[in-house]
Each structure stands twice: as C-alpha cells, then as structure tokens.
Amino acid sequence: MARQRNLAASLGAWSARHRKTALFGWLFAVIALTVLGGMAGQKSLTEADYGTGESGRAARVLVDAGIKTPAPEMVLVHSGDLTAGDPEFKKAVADAIAAVDGTGLAQNIGDPYKTGAVSEDKHDALIQFAVKGDPDTAADRIQPVVDALAEADEAHPGVTLGQYGAASGLKGINDSLGEDFTRAEFTAVPLALGILLVVFGALLAAVLPLLLAITACVAAMGLLALSSQLVPVDAMTNSVLLLMGLAVGVDYCLFYIRREREERAAGRDKQSALRIAAATSGRSVLISGITVAVAMAGMFFSGLTVFEGFAIATIEVVLIAVLGSMTVLPAVMAMLGDKIDAGRIPGLRRKAVVRTAGEKPGRLLGAVLKAPAVFAVLGIAFLLALASPALSMKTEKLGFDQLLPADNVTAETAQRIESVFPGAPAPAQIVFKTADVTSTEATGAIAGFKERALASGHVKNPIEVTVHEDKDIAVISAPLAGDGRNATSVRALEELRGDIIPATLKKDAADQALVGGDLAFSTDYNDRLKSSIVPVFAFVMGVSFLLMLLCFRSPVIAITSIVLNLLSVVAAYGVMTAVFQKGWGDELVGTTAVGAIESWMPLFVFVVLFGLSMDYHVFVVSRIREAYDQGIGNRAAVAHGIRSTAGVVTSAGLIMVAVFAVFGTLSMQDFKQLGVGLAVAVLLDATLVRAVLLPAVMALLGGSNWWLPSWLKWLPELSHGEEAPAPAPKHAEPSAHQRSASAEHTLTGR
Template sequence: MASRRNLAASLGAWSARHRKTALFGWLFAVVALTVLGSMVGQKSLTEADYGTGESGRASEILIDAGITTPAPEMVLVHSDGLTADQAGFRKAVADAITAVDGTGLAQGIGDPYKTGAVSEDGHDALIQFTVKGDPETAPDRIQPVVDAVTRTDRANADVTYGQYGAATGLLGINDALGEDFAGAEYTAVPVALGILLVVFGALVAAVLPLILAITACVAAMGLLALSSQLVPVDAMTSSVLFLMGLAVGVDYCLFYIRREREERAAGRDPQTALQIAAATSGRSVLISGLTVAVAMAGMFLSGLTVFEGFAMATIEVVLIAVLGSMTVLPAVMAMLGDKVNAGRIPGLRRKARVRTANDKPGILLGAVLKAPALFALIGIAGMLALASPALSMKTEKLGFDQLLPADNVTAQTAGRIEKVFPGAPAPAQIVYQTNDITSPAATKAIADFQQTALASGQVKKPIDVTLHKKENIAVINAPLAGDGRNSVSTGALDALRDDIVPATLGDAPVGGDLAFSVDYNDQLKSSIVPVFAFVMGISFLLMLTCFRSVVIAITAIVLNLLSVAAAYGVMTAVFQKGWGDELVGTTAVGAIESWMPLFVFVVLFGLSMDYHVFVVSRIREAHDRGLENKAAVAHGIRSTAGVVTSAGLIMVAVFAVFGTLSMQDFKQLGVGLAVAVFLDATLVRAVLLPSVMVLLGRSNWWLPRWLGWLPDLEHGGPEPAAAPRPAPQPVAQSFSDAVAEAPSRPAAAAERSFAAN
C-alpha cells in the first residue's frame, strides 16, 4: 500500500537532499533576524499599556491629555537613637534634602517637617519628591540621586538612609532581571549539555540539540524585536522566550535523534533510519509544536497586553524550534551520518536498544499492566493530594518588596516605608476631569472630596492635589488606610470607588498601584474561563484529528489538567503557605503572582502534549500494526520510556534553574513548571496513561461514525517504494515491519525511497 503523505517526512527528505541549502538557509535566517531585530530594537510596554479597568481608564485620560505623572521617589531617614525633634536628626534630614536637590534631577522636594511625614515614634522621616523629565526614562537617570543619598549616608553616622520609588524600584527590578537572565543562561546551558552527554554518551550528539535550540532562541529574539513594534513586550518576555526555547528546542531534537539512533540499532541504513525518524518523531514534533503554539495563543484572550507579548514570544520560539528540528536537523544528520556518535565520552557509552513486541515490561510497567485499576486509583489520588493546597490559592500583584529577595536593600526600604508610613508609597490616584477645573464648582467638589475622604477614615493625610489648568484635569493622590495592599486598603479603595468619589467627584476614575492590582486581578479572573475553554477545546480538536479517537482526546485533556492542578498545589504550598520554601531559597510571600496561574496553565498544557503525542503515537503505531490493546500500550511505553525520561529531565533541569533565581516570579514560574513536567514525564506517562489505556481497552480508538470524514493520518514510518527489479538481497521494509524483525534492503534503494517521499 502506498504511504500516506507526511509533511514531516517530506521536509526531512527535502533537507536530506539539499543539505547545504537547509543548513546555510537556517544560518542566514538566524543572522538576518538578529541583525534586523538589533536595528529595530525591542519595544517595551509602557506603564499605561499594563492598565485595565478603571485604573486603565484613569491612565488613558492622562495620556490623551498629554499629562505625564513624574516618577515619585522617597528617601527614608531613620535613626534608632535619635528622634525627629533632635538637632542631629534635623541636620540629617536637611543634608539629604540638599544632596537630592543638588543633583538637579528632583522637583517638588517635600520637607517632612512641613508635610507631616514623620513617624509617630519620631524615629523615621520621609522626604518625598519627583524625578524631572519623562517618567518612562526615570530609572535610567536616577543613579546620580542614589549616589548622592549614599554619600550623605556615609557622612551621617547616627542615621541611616534608604531610597525607594518608581524609578529606583524599576531600576532594581531591571538590574535583577538582567542578572537573573544572565545567570539562567550561563547555568541552564551547561546543565542541559551535561544531561545530553549522559543521554547520548557522545559529544556531537549532545551538542547538536543544544546548538539548534540556542540558534532558535537567537532567531526568535530578533523576530520578537520586530513583532514588538506591533505588540510591545514586558521586560520578562525575553527570559520567558529563552526558557521555553531552550526546553522545547532540545526536546524536539532529542526525540528526532533518539529515533534515528534506534532505527540504526535495528539494522537500518542511515538513509532509511533518517526517513523513519522524520516520518515518526518528526511528525510528533510537528503536532506537539502546533499544539504548544495554539495553547500559547490562548493568552490573546486574556485582554492584557503583557500576555499578548508572552504569547507572541513563546509562539515564535516554538515554531522556529519546530522548523529547525524538521529541516536543518535532518540536513546535519544526513551530513554527519554515523559521525553523530563521534566524541564518545569514556564511561558514558550509550547504545540505542531496539524494542520488540516480545520484550518483557519492566517491574513498574509490568505491575501497572497487571493491576491497572489499582495503579490508576493510586496515581489519581496522588495527583489530587498534590493539587489540594490550590483550593486555598490566593493571587495578587506582588509588590516590589515581595518580588526581590528579603535581603535586598531597596526592598527592605520599601517594606520599612510601608510599615511606618502605610499608604505613602502607593496612594490612590483620582483623575478628575471637568470643563473648567478652576471654576467654583470644581474647587468645591475637590474640597468636598478631601473633607469626606478624611472624615471617612478610609483616606489619610496628606492628600495631594495637582491642577492641570490647561487640560482641565486635577490629579488627586490620596493615601489609603492600611498598608497599601492589605484587606484594609482594599476596603478603602472600594469605599472610594463606590461611595466617596461618586458623591463628590462624579465618575472620576480611581487609579494607583492598588487599584491597578485589583483591576488586573479582576481581568485575569474574568479571562480564565475563555482562555481555559479555548486551550482545551483546540487541544481536543488537534488530538481528535491526530489520533481519530474521541477517547484519546479526552484522556489527554484530563491527564494534562491533573498535571496543571498538581503544579498549582505545589506552588501554593511553597510560596503561599511556606511549606519547604527554604529549599528553593526564598521566604513565602503569602500569595501567588496574579498572572502566574493563567500563564502556567497555558505553558503546561502545551508542553504536556509533547510527551502525550510522542507516547501515544508509538502506541498507535503498534496498534495499527495489529497488536492487541494491552500489548500495544506496553510496547509504546517501553519504546518511549528512555527518551521521555531524558526529555523530561532536561526540561525539569532548565525550569529548575529559573527556580533558583532571585526574582520571586521567576522562582514561582520555575518551580511550578519543573514540578509539573517531572510529574508529567514520570507519574502521568509511566503510571496513569498506561493504566487508563489498558482499562479502556478497545474503547481507546472509538470514533463516532459521523466523524469518519476525519483524515486517517499515518503513525508509523512510511513504507519504502518497491525495488525497481527483483533482487536476491534483503529488502528494507517500513518501520512496522522492522519491529517484526524483517531484514534490510540495500542503502541505494532506501535512499531512492527517501528521495521519492
């Protein structure tokens, strides 16, 4: 029977025939994208781009009016021995004001003795000011002020100074991101290389996937710079791109190379082995990559620009990695031939093992096959137990002092300011727009707001009012009760929005840090259902089309949901409840970063399909070859156990590296992904998947008659074309026949078959 058309096999065949074109075309594309991306530059999100809801409307009013709010900064003056009414303390405050003013970068410097920003116990005073110029570039220009405060600190032994604000906070985060990204890059790559050396036992085979993954990341970085002109990206996006690109790029190559080595071990000539690897593992890579990309596309439904940037970056790097593994990898492997095994590492010699239907299962798989119901129950119970802490998951937009390590000086200053001057770092910002901001009616409305707000106890002094007469807008900064982000502050914000502002200022929107966090969380919560429905729905359709089975598609969805739920549970236990937080070098912050659950769901749902497609494809190969259900399941699990374990180990290692970084959101992301991938590659694929498929029996491949129009895709290797004339020598068969231990035919005939494909 003629083989069905297989895109992966066709691309692999073309690349093998046009080796130099594929290789140099890839290198040219990587260089071109890198150069173009460098010329254009990556466009980052502005503060307004993050906005949504009422706080987003407040930002839009100011942007439309051309009003930029200067970046606020604060210098905290503290002394354990002196109080604010003593001469030494007063001199320290005056010296700090002089130092800040002397930089020429500050405006509106507030003397704490005049603004009332002195703590109740008198040991702290807060100097507030704003940074001149564009607030977006303030982090790049704030260093002279930081240096001036540092010099003043050295000159006053009886007091300590700390600086925090929009500019220094973002500067600290950017510095931490830069250090974290560099640390991840320098750590993840050697770790992945070490694992690949163990897996392959040969330098060339180990380096090849890594080079391809890195070049895919480099190309994707360039492409991201171009696409960011349309969809601006967050500062974290490049790190997320690298994280995803390295993980999937190495895994895709690993699937491909391992299958080729397996076919060579079965006696196939290089051309036929590469043909089968292209048609089987290459096809799995294509389906997996498309599934991951589609899952990532779900983030476009979040309604938040930051997620659109994440989606663009991850889709780009995954598709580039898929393209590389399906084109340049076959070309390079065709060039190298058996030299791919060059550079053998002493003591790590690895030889691919040929699995047949007659092989006995290992101890674990044998037990699962004998008692599938018991192991399915144990596996599901274990996953649900790990997921149970997620029932109490609390999400919030983490503050600056929560994102950075507890020993970070700027983060400590931020925490001290919030404790001593609650609400001061992040007041609510009311944007009041009217026809004439100087009219008696507008003046009275603002005065009524101040009086009502202070009388309510929900707002504290000082309330700062800035009039923009030309634009007829008043910007009112009102410190909220509480610490600026606890339940007391949230209640105060609700009172402002629901009662105080409507009664005095009409429909003026309320913004500020807490308002932004609340609106951001609300938007994420409202987008969870459409994002989840989209990702699961499209994944179901892809699995249904790929395997022509409703049951297989449903099983894939359920098992992936179990992995995601377990990741949520572990993240909640570690970062919210503090169970074992010291093991990952952090202190629990009492909440999960608000964007983390949605992002982790999308990423894990896509990545879990990698292993699912790869394993079930091998099971389907055996089933199509005529093996009964249990034997097909056993053969598929045995055949993929080594590569799935190796691929999972690489992903876990890469994600775990990010879990060791300093930024709290990187830690949460790294730990969550590492745990989920570990569980997915071990418990799910080794216990749950085989036990469930054995229990379901022939129902695994059930397809309603009305879906009979779905394409019947080939899951085994393509059958070679017939030899041009009879010959006494053995003839190479398809992969299915190879498993049945048929002999091989001459390499020339196999090569003609590969070229014909």
C-alpha cells in the first residue's frame, strides 16, 4: 500500500522556503487575535450558567423572570472576653451597622439584637445584609464596605469584625486568582527557561521554544475572548490555558529542535536535517496535538458550561501551538541554521548524541529488556499502590472558605460563622412559582412549609420569604441543619426535596418549588459529574484508540497506549486523594487538607493527562516504529527508540512537571490539587511508564505489537521517518545514503 503524504513534512518544507511569510504571518495572527480579543472582552459565566439539575432550574426560573437575588453578606462580631450584653460589644455592633449603612451599598440590614442572631455563649453576633444592585457585579463593588468595616474594627480593639458573603467571598477568590495567575507567569516562565538552558546549553535555542509557547498563549487568549461571546468561561480558564499552553508549546518545539540537532550531528546538511525533523518530530507533534485536542473535546460530554469553556480554551491553545511548531518554527530554524546554538552557556554546552540501532542499551534499559516480565509486574504494582488511596476518594464542590488559604481572613470568618451559626452562610433557597403568589392558597402553602420545616428539625430559623408579586414567585431562604455541607445538611436537603416541599408547596400540579442554594448546587453538580464520567471516559479512550490505530496500524499498540495512560491517571488520583483528602504530606505543598477533592478535578485531570500522555507515547513509539520500518527487529527497535528519545522525553517531562508544580505552590486549593495531580502523573509517565513499562510490555509482546487484522488492511500506512527507496534487508541498518535519499522523498513528496 502506498504511504500517505506527510502533511507535517509539507508544511515544514513550505515554511522553510517561505520564511518571511511564515514568520510575519504568525506575528500578524498573534497581534490580530490579541487586538480583536481585547476589543471583544472576555465574557464570564454568570451564577446561573454554572447550575445543573434542580438547583440549575431554580436559578434559571429567576433569570427568566428577571429576578436577581441581591448578594447576601454577613458581618461577624466576635469577642473572646466581651459578651453581647456588654456596652462595648453593643457599641461595636452599632458602629458596624452604621459603617455598612453609610456606604450606601447595603439593604435589609439585620440588627442581631432584633433578628436573634446571637450565639448561645453570647460571644458572637451576626449582622446580615444584602448588597444593592446586580449580584453578578457585587464582588467588584464590595470594597467600600470592606474598608468601612476595617475602620470600625480598628476603633474597637476588644472586638473583631469579620466579613463574609457571596460578594466578599468571590472578591477574595478573584484577588487570589489574579495574584496566583501573575505568580504563575513570573515563576513558570523563568523556570522553564532555566531547564531549557540546561537542555540546550545555548541561550537562543532555549529562548525559541519559550517565545513560541508564550506567543501561542497570547494568541489563544485573544481567540478565547472571541469564542467566549458564544460560550462564557470561568475565571480559572485563563490559568488553565496558560498551564496547558506553556507545557505543550515548549514540548512541541523541544521535540522538533532536538531532532534537527541530532540529524546535524549525524552529518546531515542543514536542509536535510530540517526536513527530516519535520517528517519525524513534526508528524509526532501533529498527531500528539490532534490527540490532545480530541481528548479535551471529551469535556463537552460533561454537560456543564464551565467544562465547555475549559475544553474550548485548551483546544485553542494546543492547536495554535501545533500550528506554530509546524510553520513558524521551521521558518525561524531555516533562517538561523547553526546560529540556533548562539549564546552558548559556559559549562552547559550540549552536543546531540546520535544513536545507532546496534548500540548497546544502558544499564536500566538493558535490565528491562532482559527481564521484561519482572519489570512490568513491579512497575504496574507500584502504580497501583500509588492509586490505592483513590478507592476512598470523596469529591465535593469546595466552598469559598475551602478554596482560599486556611489563614485567609475571609476564610477564617466563614469557618467561624459556620461553627457558631450553622446553616447561616449557605441556606437553602426555594423558588416557589405559582399561578397567584398573593392568593390564600399560596400564602397558606408558604405558612404550612414554615411550620412543617421547623417541626422536622431539618430547617432552622430565620426562614425568610421574599415575594415578587408581579412575577408570581416567592423566594424562601431556609437555613439547613448541620454546617451547610456535612451529612446532617445533606439529609436535611433530601428531606426538604423528598417530603417537606411536596407536602406543602406542590399540592397543585401546576406549582413549581425548586430547591437551590450552595448545598443543592454542590449536590446537583456532583451528580451531574458522576453521570458524565462514563460518556467522557468512553469518548476519550475510544477516539484515542482510533487515532493510535490510524497512526500505527496496530490495535495492540492502541490498547497498550490506553492501558499505560490509565495507570498514570489512577496513580495521580491516588496521590491527590492521599494529600488533599487524607492529609498525608499536605504540609509539603503548603496546605491543610480540606477532606475532599474539588468535584470537577477528577474528570478534568483525566482528560488533560490522557491527552498529554499521548505526547510522549506518540513521540517514543513513532521512533520505535521508524526503526522497525527500517528492518530492525522488534526488541532492537524498542531499545533504539527508547534510547533515542530518552533525553528529549526526560527534558520535556521535566519542563511539564516544573510548570505544573508551580501551580501546586499557588494559594488556591483547586490550583494546588490540579498542579500536584498533573505534576505527579507527568513525572511518572515520563519516567516509569516510558522508560520501564513501555519497553517491558513491548518486549513481551514481540512481533504482536505490529499485528494488524486482515480486515483492517485498508488503513492508510503513515510514514514515521525516512523512507528508503527500496526495502532494507531484515535486521539490517540502512546506510546513510539510503536515509538521506528517503528523507528527500518523504519531505518533498517526490
């Protein structure tokens, strides 16, 4: 069967011939996307956009009716020595109320002495109010209230005033996100540059991949702003885009440049070396990028808008990085030639090592190939041991106080409020829609709900009702028993939905009574994620299988790829559970275990890791297949492929681990979980999996690696390297002349 035209080689050859067009075209595209994105502005998700299930429908009913519930806020007045009856304590409460009211931003301010929001031991009082105006922008307008309370707090040294609520909590998260994003930029980039300097030993060669990755991220940011007009995105999406863009952008360039340098070291001329790099590493980059993008597309099956934003952002940055690696990178390399090694660092000079098929494998690889079964069993056992804590993984939608650092003032206030006034920070919100909300039947139903809810013990006072007569909607705020998210609160929510509401507010079939609020949202969100696991996993693994089958024309290789990637993923799950749920070594990453994994994390980590793992797998197996296609036996091809790619895979893995580890040092809990999970998985994947498990399994399988059923012979045969004009004898090493001629054939299409 005739081999298919190598698209990567064609693009590389075109770019090398049209250097200025490729370079200035890239710069123009980056600038144009940045300008257009800046003009459009990034559209963020509203609170209703996050919802799903019953709580999502409750939020949608309010949005459709044009009802926006004001953002609730609380001020905790606390003293270890004074009690609520002491004059100084009362004065602090009065001054806090006056400070809040004086900003003109508050409404419905509740005096704790009138609402009864005083703790049993009298050392705490809770002032509740709502922020005027659009709740979606309340976080941007809450600062004057924060400042006014800070002044009142200074005037009362014997009393502490702490603020927490929807606006102040979101502001705290946004501030932390901004600080973390800046910190990640200023840490990850220099760290990646330092590693690249060590890898290449030359300043220019080290800077080039970083520049391409950064420009890819900038272009993707602009494109994301445009696409967000159709699919709004979460505030964390920019950080996810940066993380992915830096990781894959640098890696793709690294694969390309290292192969070009290797071919130059083997005696190729500049043009041939670049063309061979395009045909081999370029094709691996193309296949890897498509695989990563397809894996990210699996997030569309989650049914959650926040995941759709993540998917779009990562797909955009990955495809832009692939396009840059296949076009502008060859153009710049053709311009520079051997000058790419300019700016050599004393003591770090690196020479590309040319590996030959008959070369003796290193000590570790030699041991693996001599006893593949032993190393396969030990490697798999080790990964499964790491994965074992994941059997007890608990996921939940982390609250503001869990996401923020434990020593954050807002988080501390939230935790104090939860412990002293259970249910107050996050009451259930029942949206009651009926034909006539002012009718005797409706008011009687609401009264009956209050009576039954309080009698059940699952709901506490104060139950507050806000009636929107013109919309025939009543919004009922009902504090749940428990702390708002523990088992007691979950049982209260179940009782509310399953018994209390049907018996009181849903007597008429036409009435709607939907439960929202933080706990309901978290419960529905988790349920949706759990139901989406099977379709997401099936899509990602199914399409990955098809791509690997198409690339290598081997179902065995495709299945091996999936199994090895799954081992990396479950090992990451185990480490995340051990650190962030069980608290094993949590102090090593500068955090305190919150007892759960962020609900969206397992699904997102699976999709990202499955895509990224294919980077190394495609690159390594392509090199093995390249050797095998040249007539080298299976085990010798495995040894050659592993040794030829060991340096670049280790370097690329180290860069990815460093970038992800930076996110593991940030303050936000979800960043820590994401960073640690990805860093551990990539480290295992680039070392244990690719250096031990992959060669061990391929050595055990032998010639079966390349078995193709007769009914799949129609699959196109893709070139993985230099094509000799005539088949080489089995187990014979092609000559340099044959390799050079085949490179010309592969890359020019002649």
